[in-house]
Amino acid sequence: xxxxxxxxxxxxxxxxxxxxxxxxxxxxxxxxxxxxxxxxxxxxxxxxxxxxxxxxxxxxxxxxxxxxxxxxxxxxxxxxxxxxxxxxxxxxxxxxxxxxxxxxxxxxxxxxxxxxxxxxxxxxxxxxxxxxxxxxxxxxxxxxxxxxxxxxxxxxxxxxxxxxxxxxxxxxxxxxxxxxxxxxxxxxxxxxxxxxxxxxxxxxxxxxxxxxxxxxxxxxxxxxxxxxxxxxxxxxxxxxxxxxxxxxxxxxxxxxxxxxxxxxxxxxxxxxxxxxxxxxxxxxxxxxxxxxxxxxxxxxxxxxxxxxxxxxxxxxxxxxxxxxxxxxxxxxxxxxxxxxxxxxxxxxxxxxxxxxxxxxxxxxxxxxxxxxxxxxxxxxxxxxxxxxxxxxxxxxxxxxxxxxxxxxxxxxxxxxxxxxxxxxxxxxxxxxxxxxxxxxxxxxxxxxxxxxxxxxxxxxxxxxxxxxxxxxxxxxxxxxxxxxxxxxxxxxxxxxxxxxxxxxxxxxxxxxxxxxxxxxxxxxxxxxxxxxxxxxxxxxxxxxxxxxxxxxxxxxxxxxxxxxxxxxxxxxxxxxxxxxxxxxxxxxxxxxxxxxxxxxxxxxxxxxxxxxxxxxxxxxxxxxxxxxxxxxxxxxxxxxxxxxxxxxxxxxxxxxxxxxxxxxxxxxxxxxxxxxxxxxxxxxxxxxxxxxxxxxxxxxxxxxxxxxxxxxxxxxxxxxxxxxxxx
Numbered sequence: 001x002x003x004x005x006x007x008x009x010x011x012x013x014x015x016x017x018x019x020x021x022x023x024x025x026x027x028x029x030x031x032x033x034x035x036x037x038x039x040x041x042x043x044x045x046x047x048x049x050x051x052x053x054x055x056x057x058x059x060x061x062x063x064x065x066x067x068x069x070x071x072x073x074x075x076x077x078x079x080x081x082x083x084x085x086x087x088x089x090x091x092x093x094x095x096x097x098x099x100x101x102x103x104x105x106x107x108x109x110x111x112x113x114x115x116x117x118x119x120x121x122x123x124x125x126x127x128x129x130x131x132x133x134x135x136x137x138x139x140x141x142x143x144x145x146x147x148x149x150x151x152x153x154x155x156x157x158x159x160x161x162x163x164x165x166x167x168x169x170x171x172x173x174x175x176x177x178x179x180x181x182x183x184x185x186x187x188x189x190x191x192x193x194x195x196x197x198x199x200x201x202x203x204x205x206x207x208x209x210x211x212x213x214x215x216x217x218x219x220x221x222x223x224x225x226x227x228x229x230x231x232x233x234x235x236x237x238x239x240x241x242x243x244x245x246x247x248x249x250x251x252x253x254x255x256x257x258x259x260x261x262x263x264x265x266x267x268x269x270x271x272x273x274x275x276x277x278x279x280x281x282x283x284x285x286x287x288x289x290x291x292x293x294x295x296x297x298x299x300x301x302x303x304x305x306x307x308x309x310x311x312x313x314x315x316x317x318x319x320x321x322x323x324x325x326x327x328x329x330x331x332x333x334x335x336x337x338x339x340x341x342x343x344x345x346x347x348x349x350x351x352x353x354x355x356x357x358x359x360x361x362x363x364x365x366x367x368x369x370x371x372x373x374x375x376x377x378x379x380x381x382x383x384x385x386x387x388x389x390x391x392x393x394x395x396x397x398x399x400x401x402x403x404x405x406x407x408x409x410x411x412x413x414x415x416x417x418x419x420x421x422x423x424x425x426x427x428x429x430x431x432x433x434x435x436x437x438x439x440x441x442x443x444x445x446x447x448x449x450x451x452x453x454x455x456x457x458x459x460x461x462x463x464x465x466x467x468x469x470x471x472x473x474x475x476x477x478x479x480x481x482x483x484x485x486x487x488x489x490x491x492x493x494x495x496x497x498x499x500x501x502x503x504x505x506x507x508x509x510x511x512x513x514x515x516x517x518x519x520x521x522x523x524x525x526x527x528x529x530x531x532x533x534x535x536x537x538x539x540x541x542x543x544x545x546x547x548x549x550x551x552x553x554x555x556x557x558x559x560x561x562x563x564x565x566x567x568x569x570x571x572x573x574x575x576x577x578x579x580x581x582x583x584x585x586x587x588x589x590x591x592x593x594x595x596x597x598x599x600x601x602x603x604x605x606x607x608x609x610x611x612x613x614x615x616x617x618x619x620x621x622x623x624x625x626x627x628x629x630x631x632x633x634x635x636x637x638x639x640x641x642x643x644x645x646x647x648x649x650x651x652x653x654x655x656x657x658x659x660x661x662x663x664x665x666x667x668x669x670x671x672x673x674x675x676x677x678x679x680x681x682x683x684x685x686x687x688x689x690x691x692x693x694x695x696x697x698x699x700x701x702x703x704x705x706x707x708x709x710x711x712x713x714x715x716x717x718x719x720x721x722x723x724x725x726x727x
Contacts, residue, residue, distance in 0.1 A: 113395020
């Protein structure tokens with residue numbers, strides 16, 4: 001980076017690179033280059049915490065391999081050329097509507113990648129794109145990540161965004177399964193400086209237990225670490241539930257239906273029975289139940305390692321069943337619900353799944369989406385509704401979806417594809433048009449999605465710190481794309497963004513009976529006026545008896561502390577009964593599948609994924625400061641398995657879906673019979689120089705898109721049976 005000088009300009013910003021929403025203080029030189037990134041010590045939520053990803057924001061933002069202008073692929077020569085924005089949108093307006101007219105609305109599909117959860121454009125303008133497409137073929141990274149948690153929460157609380165998080169700053173006992181926040185910085189649990197919060201828990205006399213097939217950095221920090229066979233978390237949790245009932249340890253403090261149904265469902269899962277399936281001793285399972293019940297306050301938290309498994313939704317359901325049975329749901333120090341400042345999606349009906357099903361495999365939708373595991377077959381299977389045109393926004397499913405090689409081949413068969421992405425990567429190389437968003441520092445930032453899962457109520461808005469110049473913003477790109485796929489070409493002097501925003505503002509204020517307050521909205525542009533409206537209509541808002549609006553956030557650039565989590569039940573329940581539904585029929589039905597697994601032998605070796613501190617899925621491998629060291633694509637394997645299988649240096653790993661040759665990294669930090677590959681690698685043919693030099697292998701060559709968690713459709717990445725042989 002350029003040297004810091006007396007002329008360095010300091011700006012404030014929220015980091016958009018993971019779910020921790022850390023405040024940053026960024027130094028810029030006279031040319032707008034990043035010369036320094038530090039944690040913002042005055043941020044009331046993050047308090048100056050920063051991780052290697054945040055510290056490298058400047059290098060990522062200024063990546064020389066990122067695209068800065070639209071690209072069009074000539075299918076005749078398969079070569080790429082730079083295009084103007086007008087030419088790119090005009091080509092989309094010509095090709096996309098023609099395909100839809102020929103094959104019907106269901107021939108179009110949309111895929112949304114993980115970064116959409118970290119941008120204003122993803123939260124506010126992707127819905128406009130969805131409405132313009134009018135297709136049921138919607139896919140996202142959610143079904144490769146957290147959909148089990150959202151389905152379980154939706155069925156229990158009536159809203160899939162009503163997600164309970166551990167009250168980290170006040171709890172006395174934390175049981176964590178399949179999560180590694182010292183590497184991931186937390187997930188569906190927005191908590192900057194997660195390591196500091198866990199250390200503070202122990203310092204105040206609390207206890208912290210980790211259940212994981214690996215002795216992760218998080219597990220090393222815990223009071224106790226328990227190895228568990230991958231995919232058996234639901235058995236362990238049912239063993240705890242069984243003990244709570246058997247020993248009379250339940251103390252339900254919320255209005256809940258289905259307690260007796262849960263008792264009956266747990267009956268077969270005694271600690272002695274599940275011990276063999278989990279690898280955790282029966283007496284340990286009993287002790288966990290007693291400790292949870294006896295602690296002054298306690299919370300159970302489980303994340304991606306449990307979501308991306310065969311029984312992901314049952315596991316997430318049982319997490320909150322235990323939080324309810326121990327009297328810790330919606331209670332300070334237990335599992336609580338955030339109160340985000342900005343008015344989000346207003347739901348009026350209880351959540352349900354399966355309102356429609358996918359064409360080929362008849363997999364049910366959840367939250368309006370089909371599982372990403374079915375996209376390849378929807379493209380490759382002929383017939384009415386076959387997907388022939390695709391839009392991707394900030395996603396690389398060739399590396400992040402199951403059966404990656406199969407999806408790669410499927411994308412090559414599309415008749416037209418558009419990608420909104422900063423890179424020409426393993427997925428976007430199949431596109432006909434790539435529309436690159438601006439640099440991070442050229443965009444505003446507010447965490448609409450992530451603050452719904454925060455462990456402390458907080459709000460912060462960051463204005464762009466660098467001018468856009470003559471290129472469109474990401475919201476404008478999405479608004480113009482929505483017009484283009486509707487067959488409306490670019491028109492000089494037309495501001496599609498302002499048109500979209502005014503429709504949203506007028507419609508929202510009309511529903512709220514506040515149309516006469518339109519003139520009060522603040523902001524330098526229509527996007528900021530929408531944010532101001534959402535703040536004013538939110539629980540702390542000026543139009544709801546509070547004082548919050550955009551001006552308050554602009555006057556407090558370090559962010560605003562809105563207080564600790566507070567009890568929210570039953571006000572935020574959307575169930576028909578206005579009670580917690582502890583025994584949703586869809587989940588009780590899936591218990592039969594879990595019970596059947598008690599009698600099956602566990603595979604000799606299974607594959608799991610792993611989080612890495614200096615990586616985020618597939619898109620941070622082109623920053624030289626973030627690759628190398630521990631951030632490498634190796635297969636973690638126990639030394640005993642290396643000796644038993646006669647391996648050395650490299651091995652061939654095979655599954656039902658494919659095979660790879662991988663470098664071995666023997667370590668006793670993984671349990672015998674389990675091997676681990678990190679997620680999102682495989683850049684051998686990349687146009688990104690650093691990523692290509694550290695290519696790694698795509699673990700999703702080994703995962704199978706025919707295997708999904710039944711209630712949610714989430715892909716199964718953990719507990720994949722594999723065999724190993726010498727390379």
